Amino acid sequence: MSITTHTPPSAENLDDMIAEADTGNRKPKSRFAIALLLTLPLAWSLFQLWIGSPLPSQFGIGFLNDTESRALHLAFAVVLAFFAFPAFKSSPRNRIPYMDYVLALIGAFCAAYLFFFYEDLAMRPGLPTTLDLVVAFVGIILTLEAARRSLGPPLVIVALFFLAYVFFGDSEYLPEIIRWKGASVGKAMTHMWLTTEGVFGIALGVSSGFVFLFVLFGALLNQAGAGNYFIQVAFSLLGHMRGGPAKAAVLSSAMTGLISGSSIANVVTTGTFTIPLMKKVGFSAEKAGAVEVSSSVNGVIMPPVMGAVAFLMVEYVGISYIEVVKHAFLPATISYIALLYIVHLEALKSNMQGLPRVTPARGWKMQVLRSGIIMASLFILAGALYYFVAAIRWVLGDIANIGLLMLVVFGYIWLLYLSAKTDDLHMDHADAEIVSLPVFGDIYKAGLYYLVPLVLLIWFLMVERKSPGLSAFWASMLMAFILVTQKPLKAWFRKQGDLKPFAKEGFFDLIDGLNTGARNMIGIGVATATAGIIVGTVTLTGVGQVMAEFVELVSGGVLIIMLLMVALISLVLGMGLPTTANYIVVSSLMASVVVELGSQNGLIVPLVAVHMFVFYFGIMADVTPPVGLASFAAAAVSGGDPIKTGFTAFFYSMRTALLPFLFIFNTDLLLIDVTFLQGVVVFFVSLAAMLIFAAATQGYFMARSRLYESALLILVAFTLFRPGYWLDQIIEPFETHQANQMLSYIDENSDLELLRISVEGENIDGRWIEKTVIMPIDKQGDAQSRLATGAGLEIREEDSKVYIDNLMFGEFAEQQGLDFDWEITQFQVEADRPHKEWFFIPAFLLALLVAFVQKKRLRKEEGVNA
Structure with missing residues (x-):
C-alpha cells in the first residue's frame, strides 16, 4: 500500500495491551531473567511438540500418559505466569522479584506432583497423606494466583465462589433449594488436585493435548507474516467498496480468526490498521471500534479452531471433531456475511465512499463472473488434489508417505518461487494519507505458500481423519520448516548473494515463534486449570441439578424465559474470562440445565446445540459492557468511548445473539440430520433470513425503513428461520x-x-x-x-x-x-403433515413487497432532490 506515514497513536500502549492480555508484560533487564523468559517458553514448546509427535510411542522413549503430561503442562504455565506477569500494577516490570522465583518454584512442584509421584498416588487412591493435602492446598492457591496475574480477577472470583460452595454449601443461611451436604478439606483437596475430576481434568487435558499445538501453529504462521498477508488481501479485495475498510476489517478478522483463539488479540492485531481507516471514510470512533469488535469476536466462533472450543466440545459432547466443525460452520459463516451486510448498510445510510483504487472499476457482472470462476477453480483444484493424492498412494504403495512428503515440499518451494518474484508485503501505518490500495493481482502471489500448511492441517483433519493433536503437530512442523527456509530460499531465488544472514534470520524467526506460541498459552493453561476447579465443584456437589431447579423456579417453568435466563447467566459467567475458560464454565453449569428443562417441556434438543447455545452467549461477554474486554481494547485503538463502543458492538452482534435461540428450535441450522441438498437450501434460506433480520434492526433495506416495514422484515426473518412455528399452529407436529x-x-x-x-x-x-x-x-x-x-x-x-x-x-x-x-x-x-418449507413462499413474497415499496419511495425521493 503506497502511503506516507507518521507514528501511529498509542502504539506502545497497544503493544502493552497485547502483552498484558496474552504474553505477559514483564521485560527484565538482567541476563539471567531474560534467558529464563526465553528458554522456558522454548522448552515448553519443544516439550509439547515431543508429546504431540508419534515418536514417543514408536520408540518407547519419553512416553507420558495423559495425567503426567497434564501435570508438566500446568507446571510450565504456572512458572511462566509468575515470571512473565507482575503481581500488581505497581510491581516492577524490569526485573523478577525474589518472591516470584520462590512462588514459581513451589507452584511448579505442586503442579508436577502428579508427575513425580504418579505411581505412589495410583497405589493409594482415596487415601491421601498429609503431604498430598498440603501440596493440593498450596497448589490450588498458587494456580489461582497465577490465573489472577495472567487473566485478571474475574475467573478467580468465580472459582473462589465455587470453592466456598464446596465447603459452606451446607450452611443454614443458604436457601434450601441450593443447599448440599458439604465436604471436608481432605475430600475436597483430593477431588480437586489428586484426581482427574478437578484441576487435572478434561479441560487441562485438551489444553495439553490439542490446544497448545494449535496456538503454536497460529503463532508460527503469524511469525511467518501470514497475518499481514491476510489483512493486505482483504483490503485489496474490499477496500474500494462503500465503507471498504470496515468490510476489509470483517474479512481480515475472519481469516486471522482461523489461526487465533483470542478476540482481544484479533481486535488489537487487525484493529490498529483497520480502525483508523474506517474513521477516515466516515465511521465514528465508536462505530469503527464496534465493527472491529464484532468481527473479531466472530473469529472465535469460526471453525476450525473456534478459540480451542472445538476440541473441548469433542470431549464434552462426545462427537467427532469433523461433526463439531460441520455443526459450527454454517452459523459462523452466516454471521460473518450478515456483519458485512450491516457494514454495507451503515455505509449506505451515511453515503460513505471506499478507498481510492489504482485499477479501473469493473462492472458488477464482471466481478460476479470473476468470483464464480475463482470459486469454481478452487473446487476443481481441491478435487484434483484429492484424486492426485489417491493416485500417489495407489502407485507408491508402502512408500506413499515419502512421495506425499515430497509433494508438500515441492508445492511449498514452487509457491515460494512465485512469491519471490513479487515484493515482500509490509504493514504500513493506517493513520497516514492514503494514496492507493494494494492491487490483488500484484500481491496475492506474495503469500500463496502460507496456504500449504493450512491445506495440510485441513487435509489431516477432514480427509485423513487424524486426531486434532497429530494434525496440528505435522502442520506446526511444516511451519517450522517454512520459517527457517523462507528467507534464505527467497534470497536465493532473487540472487541476493550471501545466504547466511537470511538463514540466521529464519532461525531466529523460528525461536521467536516457538517463544510467542508458548507465552500465548500461559493464560489458556492456567485458565483451563482454574476452570477445572469449577468443573470439580459441579461433579462433587451436583450443583448442575441445583442450577436447573433454580432456573425452573425463577422462570415459573416457561421455556422461553428459561432460555433467556440461561443466556443471561452464560453472559454473566463469561465476563472477563478467556474464550476457553469461558466455555468450560458455562457448559459445565448451564448445558445440563437446558437439556433438563427442555426435556421437561417436551423439547428434545441435541447436546451439541445446547453447547453451541451457551458458548455463543458466553463469548458475547467480550462485547457487552460493563466488562467487554474486546470493546475496551477497540476503544483504546479508536479513541472512542468504551461503553458506547460496547453497546454499539452488541447492537451489531444481535444477529449472533439471535442464532443460539434458533439452534434450539431449528437444529437444521447446525446441519443436524440433513442431506446435502437440504443443507444447501438451509444455507441460502438462513442467509436470506439473517440479512433481512440485519436490515430490519439497522432500519435500512432498499431505503430507510419505516417502523412497520422493519416489523414486517422481522416477521419475514422469523418465518424463514422457523417455518415450523406457523405449521405447528395449524397442525400438531x-x-x-x-x-x-x-x-x-x-x-x-x-x-x-x-x-x-x-x-x-x-x-x-x-x-x-x-x-x-x-x-x-x-x-x-x-x-x-x-x-x-x-x-x-x-x-x-x-x-x-x-x-x-x-x-x-x-x-x-x-x-x-x-x-x-x-x-x-x-x-x-x-x-x-405438509412440509414446513411451504411458508418460505409467502415470506419471500412479503420481503419483495417491502423492497418494491422502498424502491419506489427511494426513486421518488431522488426525483424530488434532483
Whole structure:
C-alpha cells in the first residue's frame, strides 16, 4: 500500500495491551531473567511438540500418559505466569522479584506432583497423606494466583465462589433449594488436585493435548507474516467498496480468526490498521471500534479452531471433531456475511465512499463472473488434489508417505518461487494519507505458500481423519520448516548473494515463534486449570441439578424465559474470562440445565446445540459492557468511548445473539440430520433470513425503513428461520397416544426407528421428575426386544398403566436419566403433515413487497432532490 506515514497513536500502549492480555508484560533487564523468559517458553514448546509427535510411542522413549503430561503442562504455565506477569500494577516490570522465583518454584512442584509421584498416588487412591493435602492446598492457591496475574480477577472470583460452595454449601443461611451436604478439606483437596475430576481434568487435558499445538501453529504462521498477508488481501479485495475498510476489517478478522483463539488479540492485531481507516471514510470512533469488535469476536466462533472450543466440545459432547466443525460452520459463516451486510448498510445510510483504487472499476457482472470462476477453480483444484493424492498412494504403495512428503515440499518451494518474484508485503501505518490500495493481482502471489500448511492441517483433519493433536503437530512442523527456509530460499531465488544472514534470520524467526506460541498459552493453561476447579465443584456437589431447579423456579417453568435466563447467566459467567475458560464454565453449569428443562417441556434438543447455545452467549461477554474486554481494547485503538463502543458492538452482534435461540428450535441450522441438498437450501434460506433480520434492526433495506416495514422484515426473518412455528399452529407436529398402546403400535410399524415417550417418577433424591425423551427403536423382533436392543429399556403393564421395569446399564435409556418404576404416561410419533418449507413462499413474497415499496419511495425521493 503506497502511503506516507507518521507514528501511529498509542502504539506502545497497544503493544502493552497485547502483552498484558496474552504474553505477559514483564521485560527484565538482567541476563539471567531474560534467558529464563526465553528458554522456558522454548522448552515448553519443544516439550509439547515431543508429546504431540508419534515418536514417543514408536520408540518407547519419553512416553507420558495423559495425567503426567497434564501435570508438566500446568507446571510450565504456572512458572511462566509468575515470571512473565507482575503481581500488581505497581510491581516492577524490569526485573523478577525474589518472591516470584520462590512462588514459581513451589507452584511448579505442586503442579508436577502428579508427575513425580504418579505411581505412589495410583497405589493409594482415596487415601491421601498429609503431604498430598498440603501440596493440593498450596497448589490450588498458587494456580489461582497465577490465573489472577495472567487473566485478571474475574475467573478467580468465580472459582473462589465455587470453592466456598464446596465447603459452606451446607450452611443454614443458604436457601434450601441450593443447599448440599458439604465436604471436608481432605475430600475436597483430593477431588480437586489428586484426581482427574478437578484441576487435572478434561479441560487441562485438551489444553495439553490439542490446544497448545494449535496456538503454536497460529503463532508460527503469524511469525511467518501470514497475518499481514491476510489483512493486505482483504483490503485489496474490499477496500474500494462503500465503507471498504470496515468490510476489509470483517474479512481480515475472519481469516486471522482461523489461526487465533483470542478476540482481544484479533481486535488489537487487525484493529490498529483497520480502525483508523474506517474513521477516515466516515465511521465514528465508536462505530469503527464496534465493527472491529464484532468481527473479531466472530473469529472465535469460526471453525476450525473456534478459540480451542472445538476440541473441548469433542470431549464434552462426545462427537467427532469433523461433526463439531460441520455443526459450527454454517452459523459462523452466516454471521460473518450478515456483519458485512450491516457494514454495507451503515455505509449506505451515511453515503460513505471506499478507498481510492489504482485499477479501473469493473462492472458488477464482471466481478460476479470473476468470483464464480475463482470459486469454481478452487473446487476443481481441491478435487484434483484429492484424486492426485489417491493416485500417489495407489502407485507408491508402502512408500506413499515419502512421495506425499515430497509433494508438500515441492508445492511449498514452487509457491515460494512465485512469491519471490513479487515484493515482500509490509504493514504500513493506517493513520497516514492514503494514496492507493494494494492491487490483488500484484500481491496475492506474495503469500500463496502460507496456504500449504493450512491445506495440510485441513487435509489431516477432514480427509485423513487424524486426531486434532497429530494434525496440528505435522502442520506446526511444516511451519517450522517454512520459517527457517523462507528467507534464505527467497534470497536465493532473487540472487541476493550471501545466504547466511537470511538463514540466521529464519532461525531466529523460528525461536521467536516457538517463544510467542508458548507465552500465548500461559493464560489458556492456567485458565483451563482454574476452570477445572469449577468443573470439580459441579461433579462433587451436583450443583448442575441445583442450577436447573433454580432456573425452573425463577422462570415459573416457561421455556422461553428459561432460555433467556440461561443466556443471561452464560453472559454473566463469561465476563472477563478467556474464550476457553469461558466455555468450560458455562457448559459445565448451564448445558445440563437446558437439556433438563427442555426435556421437561417436551423439547428434545441435541447436546451439541445446547453447547453451541451457551458458548455463543458466553463469548458475547467480550462485547457487552460493563466488562467487554474486546470493546475496551477497540476503544483504546479508536479513541472512542468504551461503553458506547460496547453497546454499539452488541447492537451489531444481535444477529449472533439471535442464532443460539434458533439452534434450539431449528437444529437444521447446525446441519443436524440433513442431506446435502437440504443443507444447501438451509444455507441460502438462513442467509436470506439473517440479512433481512440485519436490515430490519439497522432500519435500512432498499431505503430507510419505516417502523412497520422493519416489523414486517422481522416477521419475514422469523418465518424463514422457523417455518415450523406457523405449521405447528395449524397442525400438531406429533400424534399423541396412550402409553398402553405403545407395544402394539411398535409391532404394527416395523419401520419405526424413533419414538418420543413422556415419563414421570421420583428420582433417587426424592425429586419428582417429568420429562420427554426420544428413544431409538431396533427394527428386528417384537416390541419388547426392539425397545431393549435399541434403547436398553424393558417395560411392564399394570392396571392399564405402563412402567419402566428394567434399564440396561450404559445403554441409551439409562444415559437419559430414566429410572426404575417410572411411569410412561404417553408416547408420540411424528404427524403426517405438509412440509414446513411451504411458508418460505409467502415470506419471500412479503420481503419483495417491502423492497418494491422502498424502491419506489427511494426513486421518488431522488426525483424530488434532483
